Amino acid sequence: MPSCKEPLLELRSKKVSNAFLQSTFAYAFIPLLLKLLELRPKEVNDALLQSASTNTLPHSKLNSDEYNVIIEVVRTVTSNDNNVKIIKQANISTEVFEIIIKYIYGGTISLENINTSVVFELLLASNEFGLEELIKHIQLFLLENNSSWLRLNFSRVCRTSLKDDNLKNLQQFCANIVAKHPSIIFDSDEFLTLPENILIFILKLDNLQMDEGKIWDYIINWGIAQNPSLPLNPDQWSDEHFLTLKSSLQNFLPLIRYFQISGEDIFEKVRPYQKILDQTLWADIMLKFMASNKAISTLNVLPPRKNLTTTLPLRDIADKGIIEIESNRASKLRKSGEAYRIMGKYEESLIDLNKSLEIEANNANALSYRGATYFAMDRYEESLADLNKSLEIEPDNAFALKYRGATYYKVDRYEESLADLNKSLKIEPNDALALRFRGETYRIMRRYEESLADFNKSLTIRPENAIALKYSGATYYWMDRYEESLADLNQSLKIEPNDALH
Structure with a gap:
């Protein structure tokens, strides 16, 4: 040829x-x-x-x-x-x-x-x-x-090539870059929504240049993001909650190099989630730090990742775009701020998002994340200010539309709430949280059939969402469908038994 x-x-x-x-x-x-x-x-x-x-x-x-x-x-x-x-x-x-x-x-x-x-x-x-x-x-x-174009469109290229083994050349291109510069993936705004197969591909890289304790942190945050109904504080989790997280991470856990995680990180980061690990593995991890010379029982222990000690020429590590992303402090702060929000640590979230916006004042994602954090803190005026600005920059941002719709609901602006949630769901039709928000708006507007339709679809996607079950039960109550109301409210109380508003 x-x-x-x-x-x-x-x-x-x-x-x-x-x-x-x-x-x-x-x-x-x-x-x-x-x-x-x-x-x-x-x-x-x-x-x-x-x-x-x-x-x-x-x-x-x-x-x-x-x-x-x-x-x-x-x-x-x-x-x-x-x-x-x-x-x-x-x-x-x-x-x-x-x-x-x-x-x-x-x-x-x-x-x-x-x-x-x-x-x-x-x-x-x-x-x-x-x-x-x-x-x-x-x-x-x-x-x-066209390697520069591939790097500038790295997320799309990576997502696409990893779907099909016919694209092995591009897969290797992606692997080389991610191994040397993992923050391109782990600190990206898209990390929490990455498909499982991409993360598995990355975790299998023996030359991934990232501290194993940080890898554990990122994977835990990804798993929690897939299960937003989990309580915010893991100290309050039931065994069922840990099983939910373990199920989401079952294909990742065998790929972590546990014996390369520092003792401090084991105590601070791994110990709170030890119930998602096999008991024998956790016992061996403890044994390593108490009696490092004793043999462990765990089979198929992965070797340490290989450290790259040589400085790579510029043409091998990407162009200016990737170097800028690598050194972009704003992106890291934006990512950590959103992770803190998901974990319910709202003050920490605000600190990092404020710092990120000091560097990039017009970043639509950072503004939408801070708006969502203000929403969770019941600071609705500040939430609306950030979400309005975010949507001026990116009018079709489904995340910002969803949270602005929810904020409008909280301040009794129901028609505006409905308009934003309709637009958000047109972009992301299977967003369980947006469906729940719209169901609540329909309920307060006494449009009960539409409310139930949204709650039912939301619960099809996230069946263990106590809040959706609670409001679904309330909707059945207002429709005089008391048996169904009781069924949903009882199920909600099984998940959140201390919810006084039931």
């Missing part, structure tokens, strides 16, 4: 044979698709599409890979309710779809003059169609010619 640096790439896929390119179907069907791409769906000629979609595939002239590619293309053509043929391209743009069809049909592709974001989209589409040679080539092209 010619070098990636050549302007025109003669990429005749091994999957696309001469028999396919010379077949009657290829010459008849693919040009038709290219023509259709130029038309609006309502202008597509039904008769033409009918002849193409019913054409018998010359399966005997195609290998199985070619046949599957064409089947996938055919599946993009469907009928709507009016029997008008349309082309479904929910995940693939017209531009990318046309490039792929031309590649299959002509065996050539030029990437030099295509916008990098389109090249990346082309990679994902090629992966959907199973064009292995093209997948491999586009990865190499991006790494050799």
Whole structure:
């Protein structure tokens, strides 16, 4: 295959044979698709599409890979309710779809003059169609010619590449950067919402350059963020609460290097959550500090992570964007402030978020986090001030909309509350907390059926949320549905037996 640096790439896929390119179907069907791409769906000629979609595939002239590619293309053509043929391209743009069809049909592709974001989209589409040679080539092209773009879009690249083992080149690119600069992930605003598979991938890195005690801290915070119904103080947790956290972290716990955590961190950070660990493992951890020469019982102990002692050249550790992120104190303060909020440590949260905003006064995420902290402290005027400013900067920030809607509810501005929560749920339709807030707003507006619908959906997502159960029970009460009211209130009291407002 010619070098990636050549302007025109003669990429005749091994999957696309001469028999396919010379077949009657290829010459008849693919040009038709290219023509259709130029038309609006309502202008597509039904008769033409009918002849193409019913054409018998010359399966005997195609290998199985070619046949599957064409089947996938055919599946993009469907009928709507009016029997008008349309082309479904929910995940693939017209531009990318046309490039792929031309590649299959002509065996050539030029990437030099295509916008990098389109090249990346082309990679994902090629992966959907199973064009292995093209997948491999586009990865190499991006790494050799567009590494700066990959770093500037690191979160997206990392999330995408780790979903599929076909993108191993990009996976390795991500692994190299994360191992050397873990704060890019751990101190990012997106950390608490990262998918489990990405964190597992990172924790498996033997050369991850981060203190193991800090890794434990981050993982605990991630687990708590997935279970917002957990009480704020772990000293007040029941065994069931610890089981909930253990269930969320079950795939992470075997990847922690416990015997590389300092004694101080074991006492301060690990001990409060010892119930999520296997009893034998916890006994061995204690043994290590009391009698370090004695043998432990735990099997499959992971080795210490490898420390990188050499200074890496600039080209290997990323460009200015990553160096700035690495040294960005505001980002770290913003992250820790949000973590403190989730843990219920509101004063500490305010301290860090205030410091972060001293550095970056117009950071929309920091403003929304501080607004949420003020909300939790019943300081509603300050909450609204921060959330309003955050939404001036980022009008579609679902988090800020959710908390402004909740704050409007607290100050009896129900129509404004409903407007913000509707918009937030349009962006994030399965946000259990936003659903609960809107359910409360509907309830106070006596729109009980809508209130129940939101509470029920919220409880489907977070079934052990005592507050949602409490307000669902209150809604049933106002609807004279007393048996259902009692059922929800009893369930709520099982979770929070000391709630005096039941």
